Amino acid sequence: MTSAGRFAPSPSGELHVGNLRTAMLAWLFARSTGRGFLLRVEDLDRARAGAEEVQLRDLAAVGVTWDGDVVRQTDRGPLYAEAITRLEEAGLTYECFCTRREIQEAPSAPHAPQGAYPGTCRNLDRAELEYRRSIRPAAIRLRADVVEYAVQDVLHGTFTGAVDDFVLRRNDGVTAYNLAVVVDDADQGIDQVVRGDDLLPSTPRQAYLASLLDIPVPEYVHVPLVVNRDGVRLAKRDGAVTLADLAHAGVAAHEVRSLLLESLGLPGGTLDQALPALDPARLPRQPWVWTGMDGASAG
Numbered sequence: 587m588t589s590a591g592r593f594a595p596s597p598s599g600e601l602h603v604g605n606l607r608t609a610m611l612a613w614l615f616a617r618s619t620g621r622g623f624l625l626r627v628e629d630l631d632r633a634r635a636g637a638e639e640v641q642l643r644d645l646a647a648v649g650v651t652w653d654g655d656v657v658r659q660t661d662r663g664p665l666y667a668e669a670i671t672r673l674e675e676a677g678l679t680y681e682c683f684c685t686r687r688e689i690q691e692a693p694s695a696p697h698a699p700q701g702a703y704p705g706t707c708r709n710l711d712r713a714e715l716e717y718r719r720s721i722r723p724a725a726i727r728l729r730a731d732v733v734e735y736a737v738q739d740v741l742h743g744t745f746t747g748a749v750d751d752f753v754l755r756r757n758d759g760v761t762a763y764n765l766a767v768v769v770d771d772a773d774q775g776i777d778q779v780v781r782g783d784d785l786l787p788s789t790p791r792q793a794y795l796a797s798l799l800d801i802p803v804p805e806y807v808h809v810p811l812v813v814n815r816d817g818v819r820l821a822k823r824d825g826a827v828t829l830a831d832l833a834h835a836g837v838a839a840h841e842v843r844s845l846l847l848e849s850l851g852l853p854g855g856t857l858d859q860a861l862p863a864l865d866p867a868r869l870p871r872q873p874w875v876w877t878g879m880d881g882a883s884a885g
């Protein structure tokens with residue numbers, strides 16, 4: 587497959603209606619543009635036993651179907667290692683020994699964006715490097731030569747955001763999300779990324795990394811989230827928000843699907859029925875407030 591969209595859940599628990607709404611949108615965007623649709627389980631971190639199975643079942647229950655086999659990030663270590671080696675060989679990485687606390691306490695570098703890595707380990711001399719290596723394992727950071735980068739998003743237009751020397755591989759050996767997502771999307775032929783707009787701020791880092799790896803940048807569509815009555819991103823603690831909770835309250839998956847489609851200004855029914863009505867220009871740009879099955883409303 588050469589052209590595809592995808593949904594890439596982290597199997598940390600059950601999907602809630604916000605996650606399902608984003609998955610449905612990703613499916614609709616891919617299918618309405620003649621793309622394939624792939625499912626990737628982002629299980630490098632935060633994986634909980636049994637969660638993947640329930641997530642896949644719930645996606646299928648709202649009509650989100652995918653092509654081919656599910657891909658799991660934990661099966662793809664060599665691919666990430668190869669990308670990091672390429673960056674290393676190009677002089678675009680360095681070892682970092684900082685703890686989270688040291689980073690918080692370090693004075694920030696001049697002109698660096700808020701929260702950026704202050705560059706403590708960027709230019710360690712040989713002796714310092716040897717000494718630090720003897721104390722704790724290193725994380726691998728990108729040696730970025732920009733402080734911001736611009737991306738194009740179908741809903742947000744041009745978005746310029748911070749790029750710092752972000753982590754590529756953590757010091758426990760786990761590949762960082764920003765590296766894995768870029769490598770996977772390219773390897774899987776994914777050229778359209780539809781996901782929650784909470785991820786928009788990390789997108790410039792990913793697009794910049796793609797440029798360094800000579801990887802084409804996908805089309806981005808960052809969609810509004812579902813929030814609770816306080817305007818905070820929906821979470822499990824917000825009551826009946828998963829298909830299992832809702833089934834328990836007597837609401838079937840197809841009814842949840844229709845409600846979610848209607849929240850997007852699309853006709854309720856199956857995803858195939860909604861497909862011809864998808865018009866990016868007419869999608870809601872605001873978060874959707876979930877107030878339960880009866881009263882959910884546009885916020």
Ligand code: GLU
Nearest residue numbers: 594595596628767781785
């Ligand atoms: N695995 C990420 C999440 O569940 C999504 C990453 C992405 O879509 O790029 O938040």
